[in-house]
Amino acid sequence: MTVTNRTNVELVDYLLKAESDVTEVVKITDQFPELSIEEAYDLQKALIERRMEKTQTKRLGIKLGLTSKAKQEMMGVHEAIYGYLLSDMLAFEWEPLQQHRLIHPKAEPEIAFIMGEDLMGSDVTASDVMRAAKYVVAAIEVIDSRYKDFRFTLPDVVADNCSSAKLILGSKLARPEELDLANIGMVMSKNGEMMTTGAGSAVLGHPAEAVAWAVQKLAERGEGLLKGDIVLSGALSEAIAFDMDDTIVAQFDGLGSVTLSSRYVK
Amino acid sequence: MQQQIISKLTTELLEAEEKLIPVEPLSTRFPELSVKDSYHIQLQWVERKLEEGRVIIGKKVGLTSKAMQNMLGVDEPDYGHLLDRMKVSTGTVLSRKDFIKPKVEAEIGFILKDDLQGPNVTYIDVLMATEALVPTLEIIDSRIEDWKIKLVDTVADNGSSARAVVGKPFYEIDQIDLRMLSMTMLKNGEIRATGAGAAALGHPAHAVAWLANKLADYDMSLKAGELILPGALSSAIDLESGDEVTATFGKLGSVSISFCE
Numbered sequence: 001m002t003v004t005n006r007t008n009v010e011l012v013d014y015l016l017k018a019e020s021d022v023t024e025v026v027k028i029t030d031q032f033p034e035l036s037i038e039e040a041y042d043l044q045k046a047l048i049e050r051r052m053e054k055t056q057t058k059r060l061g062i063k064l065g066l067t068s069k070a071k072q073e074m075m076g077v078h079e080a081i082y083g084y085l086l087s088d089m090l091a092f093e094w095e096p097l098q099q100h101r102l103i104h105p106k107a108e109p110e111i112a113f114i115m116g117e118d119l120m121g122s123d124v125t126a127s128d129v130m131r132a133a134k135y136v137v138a139a140i141e142v143i144d145s146r147y148k149d150f151r152f153t154l155p156d157v158v159a160d161n162c163s164s165a166k167l168i169l170g171s172k173l174a175r176p177e178e179l180d181l182a183n184i185g186m187v188m189s190k191n192g193e194m195m196t197t198g199a200g201s202a203v204l205g206h207p208a209e210a211v212a213w214a215v216q217k218l219a220e221r222g223e224g225l226l227k228g229d230i231v232l233s234g235a236l237s238e239a240i241a242f243d244m245d246d247t248i249v250a251q252f253d254g255l256g257s258v259t260l261s262s263r264y265v266k
Numbered sequence: 267m268q269q270q271i272i273s274k275l276t277t278e279l280l281e282a283e284e285k286l287i288p289v290e291p292l293s294t295r296f297p298e299l300s301v302k303d304s305y306h307i308q309l310q311w312v313e314r315k316l317e318e319g320r321v322i323i324g325k326k327v328g329l330t331s332k333a334m335q336n337m338l339g340v341d342e343p344d345y346g347h348l349l350d351r352m353k354v355s356t357g358t359v360l361s362r363k364d365f366i367k368p369k370v371e372a373e374i375g376f377i378l379k380d381d382l383q384g385p386n387v388t389y390i391d392v393l394m395a396t397e398a399l400v401p402t403l404e405i406i407d408s409r410i411e412d413w414k415i416k417l418v419d420t421v422a423d424n425g426s427s428a429r430a431v432v433g434k435p436f437y438e439i440d441q442i443d444l445r446m447l448s449m450t451m452l453k454n455g456e457i458r459a460t461g462a463g464a465a466a467l468g469h470p471a472h473a474v475a476w477l478a479n480k481l482a483d484y485d486m487s488l489k490a491g492e493l494i495l496p497g498a499l500s501s502a503i504d505l506e507s508g509d510e511v512t513a514t515f516g517k518l519g520s521v522s523i524s525f526c527e
Contacts, residue, residue, distance in 0.1 A: 058386040087386045093445070094468025114390060134394070135440055169390070171445035171469060228394050256443065 012047045015160055018146035024103050027147045027156040040158035048084045060085040060230055065162040067203040067210045067234025077154055082214045083162030091166045096263035099244040105144040106239035109188045109250035111207045112139035113231040120224025124215040126208035130176045138170035138258040140250050141232050172256035182206040185253040186236045198236035207233040267303040276310040279423055282409040286366050293416040304421035312347050323493055324348040327477050328425045330467040330497025340417050345477050346425025356433040356521040362507035368407045370505050371498035372451050372513035374470045375402035378492050384482030389471035398435035401521040403513055404495055405429040433521035445469050449499040451513045461499035470496040
């Protein structure tokens with residue numbers, strides 16, 4: 001162990017304070033270079049528990065990160081990561097985001113699953129995910145690393161709950177089996193200018209494959225997906241930075257669109 | 267506010283409804299009346315109705331549009347209770363004589379299959395707990411003279427509720443984009459108002475979530491089987507005898523009501 005229980009609490013408070021103060025901080029591996037992925041997930045778990053208690057929120061679901069080969073290669077890893085979504089992270093198409101509550105946010109277009117039943121186990125497959133999911137919807141995830149310049153190692157980002165900040169869902173619901181999820185085309189624009197494109201297959205070949213991976217990974221810790229969970233299955237393109245007064249629209253073939261507007265409100 | 271005054275105002279409002287004679291605004295007679303006092307009046311009103319054998323069948327959210335909130339100078343919705351005798355089926359002919367000064371609003375009703383207990387209920391929780399959507403016309407009728415209402419007046423007056431006219435339930439929720447669902451209201455064959463689902467607090471299910479979270483402040487929750495009206499999709503329309511009103515909500519279908527003498 002490179003990190004004692006006492007420093008564990010300190011690190012959690014360090015990251016939570018960065019979030020609530022809207023200030024970027026030095027990454028924790030600068031001080032604890034030996035921090036392992038497993039220890040990072042322990043930190044993440046402690047951080048989520050502490051944050052739910054502090055903000056009186058509840059679990060909303062799970063998010064995946066590093067679901068594209070390009071991103072994994074960039075980080076020098078071979079697998080994806082996951083973090084937790086909490087109820088106060090849910091933002092709405094009909095209320096502008098409060099830019100001053102975010103450090104250096106970026107938007108990622110994703111396909112979200114809403115689970116119709118619990119799903120657990122180390123042998124869960126993509127088809128199990130398709131059966132257990134009740135709806136799929138278009139989503140924009142707002143990531144906002146608490147680390148300086150959005151730079152981190154894998155254990156850093158895991159401990160920081162995978163940079164989770166906000167999510168916005170589109171209003172069109174679809175049944176997962178109605179759509180060919182791997183072949184959903186996506187176009188994301190900022191202030192009317194096209195920024196990125198992608199397809200459902202960007203996330204581990206198929207969004208349900210990514211969710212199945214997450215379920216297997218969660219099983220290692222005796223956890224799983226719960227009925228009602230929102231699962232963000234991973235970005236269909238690279239993230240784009242945004243600032244106040246920006247409007248981002250992600251359009252998905254067959255899934256409608258989702259819009260994020262940011263405003264400086266105090 | 268004194269319990270005595272709360273009881274007295276409850277009795278006044280019950281009598282106004284029964285005799286169809288409106289009362290002067292409570293807000294002008296009792297300027298110190300708080301919103302919390304008003305909800306206590308509403309809750310006492312409901313208790314008295316339950317003693318008479320009425321049954322709660324659901325709840326309604328009001329003041330969900332920016333226009334209505336601005337008009338009353340508030341920044342959040344209000345709610346009221348729906349009782350068994352308020353519910354009528356589409357196509358019913360009602361008598362104008364049973365109302366004071368009725369108006370009608372078109373709403374997307376939610377029928378719940380699970381309880382929803384706040385706080386932290388999200389609109390996604392609401393969608394997951396929804397059994398069916400139902401095209402609805404809400405008839406509102408203020409027991410306050412000439413609709414001269416402030417927030418405290420309408421809250422005490424059970425959100426000005428009078429009737430909920432319900433159409434056929436629609437079960438395929440994934441077939442409806444609730445923000446985009448259209449609404450066209452016709453009076454005597456003429457289009458009088460149009461709107462879309464987003465008019466109710468951005469998303470009708472968001473209005474239901476607001477209600478579930480608000481009720482948690484009073485240790486109450488939304489119950490499986492209840493009908494929840496999440497707010498009007500356009501401004502209210504006056505109703506007189508001889509009028510026939512129909513609201514059509516895209517794939518969700520239609521609901522109508524007629525008024526006779």
